Amino acid sequence: MRRRVKNGLNTEKLHTPEQTDRIEELADLLIQISSLFEDKENMIESLRYEMEGDMSYYLALKNGKAVGYSGLEEKSLFSEQTIYWIKELGIHPEERRKGLATELLKHTMNKLREYEGREIYIDTHSENPAKTLYEKLGFQIVEKMPNLIYEM
Numbered sequence: 001m002r003r004r005v006k007n008g009l010n011t012e013k014l015h016t017p018e019q020t021d022r023i024e025e026l027a028d029l030l031i032q033i034s035s036l037f038e039d040k041e042n043m044i045e046s047l048r049y050e051m052e053g054d055m056s057y058y059l060a061l062k063n064g065k066a067v068g069y070s071g072l073e074e075k076s077l078f079s080e081q082t083i084y085w086i087k088e089l090g091i092h093p094e095e096r097r098k099g100l101a102t103e104l105l106k107h108t109m110n111k112l113r114e115y116e117g118r119e120i121y122i123d124t125h126s127e128n129p130a131k132t133l134y135e136k137l138g139f140q141i142v143e144k145m146p147n148l149i150y151e152m
Contacts, residue, residue, distance in 0.1 A: 010061045011107055012061060023051075028040065029069060032092060056071075067091065068101065070105065070108045072086055082115070102137070
C-alpha cells in the first residue's frame with residue numbers, strides 16, 4: 001500500500017518476501033548507499049529472510065524511483081508490550097540534504113504510533129551525523145554501549 005509523504009515522496013511498506021520487484025529495488029538501493037554490500041542476490045535473499053521474521057521496510061519513492069528506506073523490527077515483550085526498533089534508515093546519496101530523511105523518519109514514527117506502539121528505539125553511534133536528526137525528532141539517549149575490538 002502506497003502512502004503520500006511530503007517533498008514528493010510516497011512510501012510503500014515491504015513486509016512479505018513475495019514483494020519481489022520492490023525487494024529488488026531495495027537491494028539495489030542498499031548497494032548504492034553502502035560499500036558494505038555488493039552481491040545483489042545475497043542481499044535479496046537476506047531481505048526476504050528478514051521479512052519472514054520480525055522485519056519490515058518502508059521504501060521511499062520519488063517519481064516512482066526508490067530513493068530511501070527505513071527498516072523496522074517489531075518485538076513483543078513478556079509484558080505483552082510491543083516495542084519497535086528502527087534498525088536502518090538510508091537515503092540515496094544524490095537525494096541527501098533535501099529533508100527526505102526527516103520526512104521518512106517522521107512518516108515511520110507516525111505509522112508506528114498507529115500500531116499503538118509505546119516505545120520506538122533507534123541504534124546509532126556517537127559519530128553518526130544522523131544522530132542530530134534523531135535528537136531533533138525527540139529521541140533521547142537511554143544507554144551508551146562501549147565499542148569493543150579484537151585485534152588480530
